[in-house]
Amino acid sequence: MAFMTRRYKRTMIYTDARFAGVPILGNLPQVPLTHSWLKFKQWADQYGPLYSLSLAGNRHVVVSTEKIANDLLRGRGNIYSSRPHLPMSCELLSHNLRPVLLPYNDLWRKGRKLMHSLASESAAPAYEPVQMRESFRLLKDLLADPNNYETWFERFSAGLVLQLAYGKTVETGDEPIVRDILEVVHTLERVISPGAYLVDTFPILMWLPKWLAPFKREADGLHQRELSLFRKNIDDVRAEIANGDQTPSFCRSWLEKEHSFGLNTDEAAYAIGTMFEAGAGTTAAALMSFMLSMVHHPEWQRRLQQELDAVVGNSRLPDFDDMPRLPTVRAIVKETLRWRPVTAGGVPHQLIKDDVYEGVFLPAGTSIHANQWAIHRDAALYPDAENFRPERWLEPCWPTYREPLTQFPNLQNFSAFGFGRRICPGQAIAERSLNIAAARVGWGCTVSKLKGVEVPLYDYTTGLNVQPNKFRFNLEARGTHVLKVLGDKAKDSGGSNGA
Structure with a gap:
């Protein structure tokens, strides 16, 4: 492991020989296969x-x-906005079509232009009616069957993005298109x-013929599956337009x-498909962490409910017009993303x-990891x-406080969505x-x-994006007024639309 000094030459200066690593592999054996961001935080x-690693x-x-992270990835974004080439995911799985994995090139810029035009801050308000409808269904089903909360959160996020991306309505969350695209x-x-794959560490393995490289055969099948799905979704929309359908997407x-x-x-199929990928799993994961935070912090649940009672009352559901007067809601959401970031290790x-x-000195070709887990635990910014x-976003004595509280806290350019020119293009919709x-x-x-049931503070899945493993809790309607409002709203909307 290389620990950088204030001096530099054309090569790095290493200051701790104990962490120089081993021949060929360097520091690779020291990096955990799962939840590596925790170890990276310890080293920080x-x-x-x-600090630097040789892998x-x-x-x-x-x-x-x-x-x-801001100085480099945002302030010097013209030279820090490319991606490392990972042969398995970039080349074999995606055939260099997936925008999130593309280098900083013309194809990436074209895809980014499309995504920005569809999901920018100015475009996002047009999608609020869909978000209102899907959040109504989420609340109704969560109250009816709280044990399946993971299903309802996934359906909320997947149903929302499928509607926005392709104009497709999801009823149960068990439709083939939902299962297929979530599998992708x-x-x-x-x-x-x-x-996950040795070829990403040793790209020389790409020279192996396919009959000697099972990872190539696996990737061929995975690529054909996702490309066929993305193409079919576009073909379906083409056919619907030809038949006079006016559904926006x-x-x-x-x-x-x-x-x-x-x-x-x-x-374009990959650009639009990527927007689904970015929105479906991450939104559901963040909401599962929100539930975890409420289970462990009933005092903040009470403050949240007190604010909602004062602003909204008990005769209707909250809506987007209420948001400027709900700073506690926004603070809890933002603190959840800080406390348990979905992409904890960053991309x-x-x-x-x-x-x-x-x-x-940082040489060209260096991979830069903005470790969100550590960034969100910087003591100077986040005591x-x-x-x-959540009070760190609401009270003037905290370094992160900003006013007016009708506008702040918000998630615009928040580090949980990445940095610089690679920041998540759908952050306004996600917020x-x-x-x-x-x-x-x-x-x-x-x-x-639940009495006698321990809920771990950090028991999370593995992978690039993470969510809490399923945990048990008790969930009840806050009163008969909740069921009445939901019932009345369902009748008014023909049984499904809660906007």
Whole structure:
């Protein structure tokens, strides 16, 4: 392991020979296969917020504070916005079509232009009616069957993004298209996970013929499955338009202005499919962590409910017009993402040109890891970082406080969504989804620990994006008024629309 000094030369200066690693593999044996961000945070505590690793000859730099991440990935985004090439996920699985994995090139810029036009802050309010409807269904089903909360959160996020991306309505969450596309999402998360495939560490294995490389045969099948699905979704929308259907969607918007974006069908299919990937699993995971936080912190659940009672009352559901007067809702959502980030290890950037930062030389080709777990625990910015403290966003004595509280806290450019030119393009939509879901669940439900049942603070799945493993809790309607409002709303909307 290389620990950087304030001086630099054309090569790194190593200051701790004990962590030089082993021949060929370097520091690779020291990096855990799962939840590596926890170990990276330990090393940051010991050696400082900027240090380097040699992983099988490849240089990796781990960034552990928001200031350094912003200085490099945002302030110098013209040279820090590429991606490391991971043969299994980039080339074999995605055939260099998936925008989140593309280098900083023209194809990435074209895909980004499409995604920005569909999901920007100015476009996001148009999708609020869909979010209102899906959050109504979420609350109704959560109250009816709380034990299946994972299903309801996944249906909320998947149903929402399927409606936005392709104009497809999800009723049960068990439809083939939902199962198929969630399988694509989970496959990507598995394939891209650090250490999942040896070829990502030793790219020379790409020279193996297919009959000697089972990972190539596996990737062929996975690629054909996801490409066929993405193509079919676009073909379905084309057919619906030809039949006079007027349902708006991301896909329809692209088809209507196809030539202005400069993307062929497969490139656009992956760009739109990626927006589903980015929104479906991450939103559901964040809401599961929200439930975990409410189980462990009933005092904040009470504050949330008190605010909702004062602003909304008990005769209607919260809506987007209430959000400026619900700073506690927004603070709890933001603190959940800080306390339990979904992409805890971040997605690495790649430096494309030699650079020097505060006396540290960083060579071109270095992979830069903004370790969100450590960044969200920077004591200077987040005092008492290990604990769930939404007041850090609400009270002037905390470094993260901003006003007016009708606007702040919000999730715009929050580090949980990445940094610089690679920041999540759908963050404005995600913010609205999380806020309305948290507000409605808080308005309608009380969650609590089951007597005699321990709920771990950190028992999370493995992979690039993580969520709490299923835990048990008690959930009840806050009163008969909740069931009455839900029943009346269902009647008014024909049984499903809660907008």
